[in-house]
Amino acid sequence: MAADISSGGSSTITTYQGQGARMMLPAWVIIGFFLVLPVGMMLVYSFLTKEFRGGVIWDFSLAAYDQFFFDRGLFGDEPPKIEWTYITIFWRSIWQAAVATVLCLLIGFPTAWFIATRAGPARSIWLFAITIPYWVNLLIRTISMKFLIRDNGPLNEFLLAIGVIGEPIGLINTNFAVQLGLFYSYLPFMVLPIYASVERYNMAYSEAAADLYASKWAALRFVVLPIVKPGIIAGCILVFVPSLGAFLAPDLLGGAKNFMIGSLIEEQFKGNAGNWPFGAAASMILLSMVLVVLAFYARAQTKAGDR
Amino acid sequence: MKLALKLGASALALTLAATSAKAEGELSLYHWFEYIPQELLDKFSAEYDVTVTMDTFDSNEAMLAALKAGKLGSYDVAVPGDYMVEIMIGEGMLDSFEPSEVSNFGNIAPQWVDVSFDPGRAHSIPYQWGSTSFSVNRDVYAGDINTTSILFDPPAELKGKINMLDSQGEVMALASLHLGIPQCTSDRDQLKALNDLLQAAKADWASFGSDVAKDVLVSGDAAAGMIWNGFSAKAREEGANIEYAFPKEGFVVWMDNVVLLKDAPNRDNALKFMNFLLEPENAAAVTNYAQYTAGVTGVDGFLSEAVTGAPELSPPADQAGEFVMACDQDVQEVYDTIWTNLKK
Numbered sequence: 001m002a003a004d005i006s007s008g009g010s011s012t013i014t015t016y017q018g019q020g021a022r023m024m025l026p027a028w029v030i031i032g033f034f035l036v037l038p039v040g041m042m043l044v045y046s047f048l049t050k051e052f053r054g055g056v057i058w059d060f061s062l063a064a065y066d067q068f069f070f071d072r073g074l075f076g077d078e079p080p081k082i083e084w085t086y087i088t089i090f091w092r093s094i095w096q097a098a099v100a101t102v103l104c105l106l107i108g109f110p111t112a113w114f115i116a117t118r119a120g121p122a123r124s125i126w127l128f129a130i131t132i133p134y135w136v137n138l139l140i141r142t143i144s145m146k147f148l149i150r151d152n153g154p155l156n157e158f159l160l161a162i163g164v165i166g167e168p169i170g171l172i173n174t175n176f177a178v179q180l181g182l183f184y185s186y187l188p189f190m191v192l193p194i195y196a197s198v199e200r201y202n203m204a205y206s207e208a209a210a211d212l213y214a215s216k217w218a219a220l221r222f223v224v225l226p227i228v229k230p231g232i233i234a235g236c237i238l239v240f241v242p243s244l245g246a247f248l249a250p251d252l253l254g255g256a257k258n259f260m261i262g263s264l265i266e267e268q269f270k271g272n273a274g275n276w277p278f279g280a281a282a283s284m285i286l287l288s289m290v291l292v293v294l295a296f297y298a299r300a301q302t303k304a305g306d307r
Numbered sequence: 308m309k310l311a312l313k314l315g316a317s318a319l320a321l322t323l324a325a326t327s328a329k330a331e332g333e334l335s336l337y338h339w340f341e342y343i344p345q346e347l348l349d350k351f352s353a354e355y356d357v358t359v360t361m362d363t364f365d366s367n368e369a370m371l372a373a374l375k376a377g378k379l380g381s382y383d384v385a386v387p388g389d390y391m392v393e394i395m396i397g398e399g400m401l402d403s404f405e406p407s408e409v410s411n412f413g414n415i416a417p418q419w420v421d422v423s424f425d426p427g428r429a430h431s432i433p434y435q436w437g438s439t440s441f442s443v444n445r446d447v448y449a450g451d452i453n454t455t456s457i458l459f460d461p462p463a464e465l466k467g468k469i470n471m472l473d474s475q476g477e478v479m480a481l482a483s484l485h486l487g488i489p490q491c492t493s494d495r496d497q498l499k500a501l502n503d504l505l506q507a508a509k510a511d512w513a514s515f516g517s518d519v520a521k522d523v524l525v526s527g528d529a530a531a532g533m534i535w536n537g538f539s540a541k542a543r544e545e546g547a548n549i550e551y552a553f554p555k556e557g558f559v560v561w562m563d564n565v566v567l568l569k570d571a572p573n574r575d576n577a578l579k580f581m582n583f584l585l586e587p588e589n590a591a592a593v594t595n596y597a598q599y600t601a602g603v604t605g606v607d608g609f610l611s612e613a614v615t616g617a618p619e620l621s622p623p624a625d626q627a628g629e630f631v632m633a634c635d636q637d638v639q640e641v642y643d644t645i646w647t648n649l650k651k
Contacts, residue, residue: 052636052639053371053375053394053398054368054371054372054375055375074498074499074502074641074644074645075495075498075641076640076641076644085647085648085651086651088651089651150526150528151527151528152526152527172528173513173514173528251516252516252519255470255513255514255515255516256473256514256515256516256650257509257512257513257514257515257650258650258651259647259650259651264647267647269372270366270368270369270372271366271368271475272368272475272476272639272642272643272646273643273646273647274368274371274372275643
């Protein structure tokens, strides 16, 4: 995609005839200015020499990538070993994002199915209800979540009052709290695409499956899922990708004890570290990972289209 | 002084006092989040017929990053902490002025005129100062709290219930005081000891958070927490049964300063504003709002009772705090590695 744009877009534009080309221009300008330029700048910065306390020196250097992959000890003069620190941080973020995505899917799919199978007016009301919490800023919602699950918050007080637990369950400052926060933050991104797929699903297929003695599970597995799969994949990507770079939920609900990808990168620009090339390199590595995920999606989509 | 909520804090711009379009001039201020009362800005606008615009930041490092990324030349004054003033002087980001250009220069408290980070005050004036140590919930722990062991080798009652400031410089400084080693040491054994200390102590900590430092003490999420003195006073006023410690190993003092930025578009108004802040009445207004301590003499008559009676603001006379030092590059890189190790 990037190659198309950087080659001036002329080859792409000529494939559109007449007015279309000119109509596309604003879109290309926006993509070029807000996507290609910043990402290109990041790519360049990741190969420059860091300036102490932030900034870059315009000398080519692989130091940022070296720092990411090789451990040279506390003082930087030991023979290089494989650096596990950043792999650990990335793996933690991927795991948190994956759990949040699965949680969203487990709750989001039945929800979307429920909404899509209501009658017209009721459907609009349910959809509306899904979006209401999202009128409030993400920061405020994350803080509210913190209030709810803290040791002397309403959730624990309620469970204590009805005698389910003897002492507060320590939810706050755990990985599960982070997963819960991510799940809550991004649930609609799962529900809405699945809803869009299910809405177009023809219920006659399910009836046909039932007529042919398919069990409910078999009908779901072999009839429904293949048809709504694009919606599920889109939902998973829309939840997984922002979860990967999230820093609010880890900071507020997880207690910021461990870096996530987002906070690691933030630290390079806003913290004491002031290592811009390393922040840029970590961003590029994250971006590459996201592109791989998207490539899988594109392939799955193409296959679905072939059928 | 990092009261800010992380998200959007630095992006939030307040345009103030647009009382009339024909104001005499403008002043562009780059300041901490929630650190100056609105009334004081309005008062300055009215007195000098100047339109004030303020952007806010939430850490010294975030401010430095923004200025480096091209904002220098668009602001007149900023409010960096002590070590950051030194760094900004080193980076050539500050303009200088003569004491004669600021008629209230004589109001600066004598001990804050010739400071290590800006000898003779050629670039800055004091804003507020305070200390950083920690507070302990007295319902949870009744023993002696005036030792840094509370954070780095906590008693059983406090294990797993400690919040640390998410601030590398201050954590490293307190840890160094605990070990009795100099800040920014380049001695390898001492740096290793620092790394080991933090690794071991981390197991006893519940969370890192600066903006939430007060909140977790008030809510009881944390039974002890590293905190700034004024912030701790506010937590106490909000009902937390906490006591602020002045540990025998030492504690961190800090001072925020108003600096004149290089290429300030409104240098004259910047100096007027600095002069304005050196008026005892105005300095006291900031103190009453933020609950730290002014660096100006003659404020006593203007202070509120909440401030004059606060134990957090009166360190024992025989104990001196230590400023956070700005380390040189080699040591800072090791510090960064230690910090990343701590949070990996």
